[in-house]
Amino acid sequence: MNSLLTEKITAAKAAGRLGLIPFLPGGYPDKAGFWDVLAALDAGGADIIEIGMPFSDPVADGPVVEAASLQALEQGVNLAWILSGLAANRARLSAGIVLMGYYNPVLQYGLERFAEDAAKAGVNGLILADLPFEEAGEIRALLAARNIDLIPLVGLNTSRERMKLYAGNARGFVYFVSVLGTTGERTSLPDEVRQGLALARECFDIPLALGFGIKSPEQLKELSGLIDAAVFGSSLIRHLDAGGDAAGFMARWAK
Amino acid sequence: MKKGYFGDFGGQFVPELLMPPLLELETVLNEVVRTDDFRARLAGELRDYVGRPSALTRCPTLSERTGVDIWLKREDLNHSGSHKINNTIGQGLLTKMIGKKVLMAETGAGQHGVATATAAARFGLSCVVFMGALDVERQSHNVHRMKLLGAEVVAVESGTRTLKDAINAALRYWIAEQRSAHYCFGTAAGPHPFPELVHEFQAVISREARAQFLERAGRLPHAVVACVGGGSNAIGMFHEFLPDRGVRLIGVEAGGSGEPGCFNSAPLNLGAPGVLHGMHTQLLQTKEGQILPSHSIAPGLDYPGVGPEHSALQASGRAEYGLVNDAQALAAFQALTLSEGILPALESCHALAWVLENAAALKGQSVIVCLSGRGDKDLDIVEQNLG
Ligand SMILES: Cc1ncc(COP(=O)(O)O)c(C=O)c1O
Numbered sequence: 001m002n003s004l005l006t007e008k009i010t011a012a013k014a015a016g017r018l019g020l021i022p023f024l025p026g027g028y029p030d031k032a033g034f035w036d037v038l039a040a041l042d043a044g045g046a047d048i049i050e051i052g053m054p055f056s057d058p059v060a061d062g063p064v065v066e067a068a069s070l071q072a073l074e075q076g077v078n079l080a081w082i083l084s085g086l087a088a089n090r091a092r093l094s095a096g097i098v099l100m101g102y103y104n105p106v107l108q109y110g111l112e113r114f115a116e117d118a119a120k121a122g123v124n125g126l127i128l129a130d131l132p133f134e135e136a137g138e139i140r141a142l143l144a145a146r147n148i149d150l151i152p153l154v155g156l157n158t159s160r161e162r163m164k165l166y167a168g169n170a171r172g173f174v175y176f177v178s179v180l181g182t183t184g185e186r187t188s189l190p191d192e193v194r195q196g197l198a199l200a201r202e203c204f205d206i207p208l209a210l211g212f213g214i215k216s217p218e219q220l221k222e223l224s225g226l227i228d229a230a231v232f233g234s235s236l237i238r239h240l241d242a243g244g245d246a247a248g249f250m251a252r253w254a255k
Numbered sequence: 256m257k258k259g260y261f262g263d264f265g266g267q268f269v270p271e272l273l274m275p276p277l278l279e280l281e282t283v284l285n286e287v288v289r290t291d292d293f294r295a296r297l298a299g300e301l302r303d304y305v306g307r308p309s310a311l312t313r314c315p316t317l318s319e320r321t322g323v324d325i326w327l328k329r330e331d332l333n334h335s336g337s338h339k340i341n342n343t344i345g346q347g348l349l350t351k352m353i354g355k356k357v358l359m360a361e362t363g364a365g366q367h368g369v370a371t372a373t374a375a376a377r378f379g380l381s382c383v384v385f386m387g388a389l390d391v392e393r394q395s396h397n398v399h400r401m402k403l404l405g406a407e408v409v410a411v412e413s414g415t416r417t418l419k420d421a422i423n424a425a426l427r428y429w430i431a432e433q434r435s436a437h438y439c440f441g442t443a444a445g446p447h448p449f450p451e452l453v454h455e456f457q458a459v460i461s462r463e464a465r466a467q468f469l470e471r472a473g474r475l476p477h478a479v480v481a482c483v484g485g486g487s488n489a490i491g492m493f494h495e496f497l498p499d500r501g502v503r504l505i506g507v508e509a510g511g512s513g514e515p516g517c518f519n520s521a522p523l524n525l526g527a528p529g530v531l532h533g534m535h536t537q538l539l540q541t542k543e544g545q546i547l548p549s550h551s552i553a554p555g556l557d558y559p560g561v562g563p564e565h566s567a568l569q570a571s572g573r574a575e576y577g578l579v580n581d582a583q584a585l586a587a588f589q590a591l592t593l594s595e596g597i598l599p600a601l602e603s604c605h606a607l608a609w610v611l612e613n614a615a616a617l618k619g620q621s622v623i624v625c626l627s628g629r630g631d632k633d634l635d636i637v638e639q640n641l642g
Binding site for chain 1: 271420530
């Protein structure tokens, strides 16, 4: 079966631009306005939208995403709210939809029930930040049966051997983590990123997205050709916190 | 069984960026730690620096009063005051041998932080300790000790500002600094291979206790009892007795104030299976999988999870896990202090309190209680609660 996520990024590439993947925690900045913000990101040119599933202990996240997730949790955002809201709003969004979070809330929801409800809600992919290859077999099979891609996360310290391990059954796109660190903007990307991306390009035959620490379109110019898409979370959250709107944020990237 | 698992529990639920250092550590465990050379060096450190073997002390007054033959394995006599040093000297030595320069750790009560800072000083390593901001306030003496030992103490302001958040912060730091830093995990929990590594270093407790008891009493005890926070002193106390089917293994969790629904630190008694800090284990959590805050009067037990080997020992029935509340632990503190002249750590008081609470059923039997640490660090808490 074809992957909608692969298609979205491939289409952006064919149009001569980077695939754009904004990230926002579910229910952020508030539950009432969340789906409208997503619709604005979508209208503003997002190819894929990542919705964060808030967790109390987000080990892979930096302070901006963590604070936003905790704020969502305090408003009572949970997986059921995200999945039912998405089901109701999916028709408004043409972007591919990826859920991103941590394993425990999904495990407690029930793996099979989660896969079923995610498929019904129109989810196209899942990223679980604390689920490396070795632990992912069960959920990958449940998702694959419903044409939902489990997105591999690799990074600067991922060996060729482990990249191949992931590449064996990877679908959708590869998420390359730009830093040895957590989410959060950086002013410059480490030199090793180029080598890491080149290795990933060699090992995977699906599109390559770069995420964690991406601040501006200018920053990515030097990586042109090395990546197919960019993920931005902290910089979007900061933009919204500062009173900016989703359309304005996307305009910077979509030109 | 799947690699890194104890029955259904354990595993490596970490970001991919942490898999390389965990795989490296697994190699170190097999190719460095389990060699004769390492074991000989560690034995030397434990003897000449830590002060092992620690004593096995019989409690004549308490035994007479309760009708239970009560013995204490005296981890409180170790250098720096608790069992934590067994593990940090082991991990400090391995850090030195693999050529990393930084020993990093999380700490709740500060005991593990002090023990890590001590090992770092001993082996000439620099030291960074993550501690919840709330614990920094509650345990100022230990913060001061760590700083005197040359450690940098990072106060963690996120989440509940306690141990679980210190672990999150430490894991984040380790992602960034994995090339130069070894994460000296403080208990038999976390992602594989930490539960195995810490188990390896704490097993010395029961190796000594079993031999000491056999020599003194001419037989095995009926039960061994240890408090369970993350579970390292308990795993250490159980290990050598695991094949002795006649010896009951009893871990004791902290029930907090003891009222129904109160914050507690008893995931084996009151939690459910889930994934946190790299492991599948019993956790205090909501139905939706959010981690709940924990509480105990003993800061070292204040953790919403538990090492996966305990979850497996509970599931298989080989070990039992009791529950003791704050007031019962304080009563045990007074009983031991007044009757035997030993001031125990509030953590260890939970283990002793379980014996005192269950004395009627244990009448005529011998038990060894792991006295995991000394009470000096807890005097402020004791004073506040007992006046
Ligand atoms: C004296 C003492 N005992 C017990 C514990 C609990 O830890 P564990 O269950 O890992 O032995 C601590 C933790 O800080 C401690 O300081």
